[in-house]
Amino acid sequence: MSNEHFGLNGNLVDNPLGIAKEVTDNYRTIRVLTNAYAEVKFWDDLVLRSTFGADLLNAKSNYYATRLIALGANSNGTASISSSQNVNWLNENTLTYRHLFADKHDLTALIGYTAQAYHNEDFGASASNFNNDFALFNNLGTGATLIPPTSGAVEWSLISYLARVNYSYDSRYLLTLTARSDGSSRFGPNNKYGFFPSGAFAWRLSNEPFFKGAISWINDAKLRVSYGLTGNQAISDYAYLATIVRSTAILGGANPSLRIGGVPNIISNLDLGWESNKQLDIGADLSFANDKLRFTADYYVKNTADLLFSVNVPQTTGYSSSLSNIGEVQNKGVELTLSTNLGNKESLQWNADFNISFNKNKVLRLDGRPEFLTGSGVSHLQVFNTILMKVGEPLGNFYGRVFEGIFQTEEEVAASAQPNAKPGDVKYKDLDGNGVINDNDRTIIGNGYPNYFAGFNNTFSYKGLELNLFLQGSFGNDILNYGRFDLYNLNGNNNQSKDVLNRWTPSNPSNEIPRANSQGGQRILSSFHIEDGSYVRLKNVSLSYNLPRAFVDRIGGRNVKVYISSQNLMTITNYKGYDPEVSRFGTSSISQGMDYGGYPAAKTFLLGVNIGL
Amino acid sequence: MKEMRTVITRYFAYLLGVIMVTSCVPNLDLDRLDAQSVNSYYKNADDANAATIALYGLIRDLYRDEVINVPNVVAADDGIPFLTGNADRVALWNYNITSVNTFIGSIWASSYTGIQRSNVVLNRVSPIAMDETLKNQFLGEARFLRALHYFNLVRFYGGVPIELNEVTSLENVALPRSSVDAVYDVIIADLQEAINTLPTQYTGTDIGRATKGAARGLLAKVYLTRAGTDGASPYWQEAASQAKTLIDMGIYDLWDDYAQVFSLQNRCGKESLFEVLxxxxxxxxxxxxxxxxxxxxxxxxxxxxxxxxxxxxxxxxxxxxxxxxxxxxxxxxxxxxxxxxxxxxxxxxxxxxxxxxxxxxxxxxxxxxxxxSFPVLRYSDILLIYAEALNEANNGPTAEAYWAINRVRNRAQLTSLAGLSKQQFKEAVLSERRKELCFEGNRWFDLVRTGQLVEAVKNENSFSRNAAISNINVRFPIPQREMDINESLVQNEGY
Structure with missing residues (x-):
């Protein structure tokens, strides 16, 4: 393998070795964390505490691509440097009163004020066309082409007022009441503050006198109920406010020059405010037989209101989307955890944790609209609006046509709603039965959320030997595999999945893969692109051995452990993409279960020795 | 002594606490540091100028990218796209046109982005206290470019939603389509107003901004398009009259040599009414x-x-x-x-x-x-509009009509035409337009306007085109993205 670039359809393409050898790309940070506090005790019961912390971060990145690879070949070397400086300070002030009355009433009351502010500045500069590759990014001024520098600055701030009361009676009844008002710079002037009260009550049955004697095999039992609101402000800074961004025009006739124009970047939303989660949680914790077996069960109903959502707007506004508080969605479900601790230290011991969660979500309200299409897409594929949000339906519904196989004969084409198709083309279901296939023939073709999700962690130990197995699985979720738009398009322009060897030809009447067609690969979402994303994965397996005490003492250490471990060793799935666990849009609740060749979780093997001195 | 120290320490700590509490009150009303927000902008003539310049920032992309020009070439009979290239470009050529075609989405999105920018200028610049002549120029530029965008939209899609105000909230933004007539009413009103307020010429770094001549030239073309295939339409006379007024301004002329039209040193020269630099x-x-x-x-x-x-x-x-x-x-x-x-x-x-x-x-x-430059409107275009409109309005070519077409022909080293029937003259003008103005964003519009699209596309059948074209294809579909989020839109027939 050489590090020379090569041509593909007239385009220069780098090979990975070339990129690895000829690109310098490093990033360094210096970070200082400071924290100071002052505490004043007025009486033993009443304490004023004030803390001040600052997080100072300085980062610099350097990049250089040499002329030996396509990334720098046309520009005779490309260099860029950038640097950023962050200051993030937090001040918390609380006045706490704590008193134990009559040995049984434990009361803690707190009022507080916290303030936080963040300030970031960054700049970057780039140049290209260097005489040679010697100086890398260390002397941008010698580049013949200087790229305009960039710089920016961002601030945000957050203020909270809070009050909390904790009361416990005899370690049997536990009550917490909280009220907080949070103000964020990120929201519009009409809704900067949100009010978030909550309350929780727990009853430790096992501390009741009637329980203690009666049910001895249960050593701990607790019932919990809580209801509360929390706020979410995870949006970008200044997101509500239209700012003037530059739009560069060219004027000047035969001697043209760049002229800087200004245009609002978004439609301002002065009402933009906090998203709130209203959550009811009812739970029980039980522990049996001296903690040999522990069981936790939770039932929850979480309504997320005033969802912060970048809603698509008609382009006739001049914009394509606008950040708004829309509607309400509900998540409810059950989470069960069972833990065991069997055996004993001297012989074989088995610790196991099994948890399973069932969650159902539903759209309750959508800003007055019954439904709309949304979903983050893959921009170069131009596949958008893949998600149907509809009142009464779950989140994460994929919306597209129904793939009905492949046309086999001219007769079949003639009898269908796709008269221009040819044998070998994809056949769609005519859902509205009007004899025409178009975007009115779309329906819900899958859902990105699992029916249930489970994890099973086991640790077996025997003497110094320890084996850990962690299995995890997701069941019933679909994945929109964007990769299929490229890997099955059969138009001769890019690499294909090996499945296309089984494509339709007159002699191979496939009903799964369409024919090769230079004008094929239309980017129409259908159930062809949806796959079952269920999986069970051995996330982690490790075997370790703690060397015997006697041996360790002889070499003068505290402990010596040798181990071998592997992550993602085995996955059972029908999903054809790289990795069913990958999500292109991270934790986005709207665009779940989408994959576009995301970098798969690596299968790693680790062999190690741990020596404690 | 020890007691004293404890007291001092305690009070010092107390004081420190108070300082911390009182000094740490951050401001929640943060405005951007790296750019002005709309709140502090649009206050003076410089802001007004920048808002107007942004209108030209948009058309730079509209005409540099393939938005207006390429559909006019490949969906007509002038050119063939790279057949293993962008599938959506190929689809425009062989009329495998669907509402998800990216070109069709881009025309819509870019045009309305431009319209909103014009609406911003009209809404925000009007109240600024500044030189009235300059202000009227800015407003005229906004109207000219808004008219250009609506003109492109109405020709590609037919009747489209009309938004004439700056959108400042998300209330009532799902607009229904207006009629073709209503869109033309907006275009004509904007251009008439622009003609009144725009200057005839600019100097220095402002050369290239919209002029009175640009607005009048575009109005002539609008009337010509509006007349369509109706021989009795009053718009022929309107088109001829606007073209005549423009010619009589005496500030536009043809270059002697066709190559000079596109030379770098002649950008915004005497033949140019409006071009994108x-x-x-x-x-x-x-x-x-x-x-x-x-x-x-x-x-x-x-x-x-x-x-x-x-x-x-x-x-x-x-x-x-x-x-x-x-x-x-x-x-x-x-x-x-x-x-x-x-x-x-x-x-x-x-x-x-x-x-x-x-x-x-x-x-x-x-x-x-x-x-x-990309030429949006040239003097030879005006001469041909004039010739065509006179031929129609007078039921046959007049001396003025011959003068106009022959000026264009003679410059191309071609002989003068004479003695043609109305129909022959009409065909001659269309043929001349094709050769004079090809690759300038006119051909598809001209074929649709004259009712010849389907025939012309079927005739140009090289490279196994086999275009699936029918009479419905004189309009593009409304982009599916818009159909999906705006329930009041009705799709064009046949898509």
Whole structure:
């Protein structure tokens, strides 16, 4: 393998070795964390505490691509440097009163004020066309082409007022009441503050006198109920406010020059405010037989209101989307955890944790609209609006046509709603039965959320030997595999999945893969692109051995452990993409279960020795 | 003593606590540091000017990218796209047109983005206390460009939603389509107002902004389009009258040589009513690298061959037509081997295809960054509008009509026409428009306007085009994205 670039359809393409050898790309940070506090005790019961912390971060990145690879070949070397400086300070002030009355009433009351502010500045500069590759990014001024520098600055701030009361009676009844008002710079002037009260009550049955004697095999039992609101402000800074961004025009006739124009970047939303989660949680914790077996069960109903959502707007506004508080969605479900601790230290011991969660979500309200299409897409594929949000339906519904196989004969084409198709083309279901296939023939073709999700962690130990197995699985979720738009398009322009060897030809009447067609690969979402994303994965397996005490003492250490471990060793799935666990849009609740060749979780093997001195 | 120290420490700590609490009150009303927000903008003549300049920032992309020009070439009969390239471009050519075609989405999105920018200027600049003449110029520029965008929209889609106000909230933004007539009413009112307030000329760095002549020229074209195929339409006379007024202004004229029209030094010259400017290498267009034969090593970055010239168009030029050599690249010398490469309109190899060349800037050294202007409206276009409109309004060619078309023909080293019937003259004008104005964003519009699209597309059937075209295709579909989020929209028939 050489590090020379090569041509593909007239385009220069780098090979990975070339990129690895000829690109310098490093990033360094210096970070200082400071924290100071002052505490004043007025009486033993009443304490004023004030803390001040600052997080100072300085980062610099350097990049250089040499002329030996396509990334720098046309520009005779490309260099860029950038640097950023962050200051993030937090001040918390609380006045706490704590008193134990009559040995049984434990009361803690707190009022507080916290303030936080963040300030970031960054700049970057780039140049290209260097005489040679010697100086890398260390002397941008010698580049013949200087790229305009960039710089920016961002601030945000957050203020909270809070009050909390904790009361416990005899370690049997536990009550917490909280009220907080949070103000964020990120929201519009009409809704900067949100009010978030909550309350929780727990009853430790096992501390009741009637329980203690009666049910001895249960050593701990607790019932919990809580209801509360929390706020979410995870949006970008200044997101509500239209700012003037530059739009560069060219004027000047035969001697043209760049002229800087200004245009609002978004439609301002002065009402933009906090998203709130209203959550009811009812739970029980039980522990049996001296903690040999522990069981936790939770039932929850979480309504997320005033969802912060970048809603698509008609382009006739001049914009394509606008950040708004829309509607309400509900998540409810059950989470069960069972833990065991069997055996004993001297012989074989088995610790196991099994948890399973069932969650159902539903759209309750959508800003007055019954439904709309949304979903983050893959921009170069131009596949958008893949998600149907509809009142009464779950989140994460994929919306597209129904793939009905492949046309086999001219007769079949003639009898269908796709008269221009040819044998070998994809056949769609005519859902509205009007004899025409178009975007009115779309329906819900899958859902990105699992029916249930489970994890099973086991640790077996025997003497110094320890084996850990962690299995995890997701069941019933679909994945929109964007990769299929490229890997099955059969138009001769890019690499294909090996499945296309089984494509339709007159002699191979496939009903799964369409024919090769230079004008094929239309980017129409259908159930062809949806796959079952269920999986069970051995996330982690490790075997370790703690060397015997006697041996360790002889070499003068505290402990010596040798181990071998592997992550993602085995996955059972029908999903054809790289990795069913990958999500292109991270934790986005709207665009779940989408994959576009995301970098798969690596299968790693680790062999190690741990020596404690 | 120890007690004393404890007291001091305690009070010091107390004081520190109070300082911390009181000094740490951050401001929640943060405005941006790196850019002005709308709240502090639009306060003076400089802001008004910048808001107006942004209108030109948009059309720079509208005409540099393939938004307006390419559909006019490939969906008509002038050119063939690179057949294994962008599938949506190929779909425009063989009329496999769907509402998810990206070109169709881009026309809609870019045009309405431009309209909103004009609406912002009209809404925000009006109240600024500043020189009234200058303010009226800015408002006139906004109206001219808004009219241009609506004119493109109504020709591509038919009746479209009309938004004449700056959108400042998300209330009532799902607009229904208006009628074709209503859209034209907006266009005509805007252009008439722009004619009243725009200056005739600019100097220095402002050359290239919309002028009175640009607005009047566009109005003539609007009336011509509005007349359609109706021989009795009063709009023929309106078009002729606007063109006549423009000609009588006396500030526009043809260059002697067709090549001069597209030269860098003649940008915004005497033949130009409105053009979109670019800067060689710094901020150019793709008409050089993009449209050179595929892989041809004669342009920076080698040619992309996005489009090739149809044989039908290439053969329509007579041998003596001086425009042919300016418009097309028919051969080139390979700079490294010295070999002469002959290009052809037939050869299926896109590396050997006759290419559109009149907007190629051979001084550029950066790929995709040529500096020639995109001509939106030229004086020869006005002369041909004048000739066509007079022929229709007077039920046959008048002396003035012959004068107008022959000025264009004579400049191309062609003989004068004489003694034609109304129909013959009409055909002559359309043929002249095709040759004079090809690759300038006119052909598809002209074919639709004259009711000849379907026939012309079926006639240009090279490269196994087999276009699935029918009468419904005189309009593009409303983009599916818009249909999906705006329930009040009704799709064009047949899509």
């Amino acid at each position: 670019y800067i060689t290498n710094l901020s150019g267009n793709n008409f050089t690298t993009g449209y050179a034969p595929r892989g041809a090593p004669i342009v920076p970055g080698t040619g992309s061959g996005i489009l090739r010239v149809s044989k039908d168009l290439f053969d329509s030029y007579g041998d003596t037509d001086s425009r042919k050599a300016v418009t097309f690249l028919t051969s080139y010398t390979n700079p490294s081997s010295g070999a002469l490469v002959q290009l052809s309109a037939d050869n299926t190899d896109p590396a050997l295809a006759v290419s559109f060349w009149k907007l190629a800037d051979l001084t550029s050294t950066v790929g995709g960054a040529g500096g020639k």
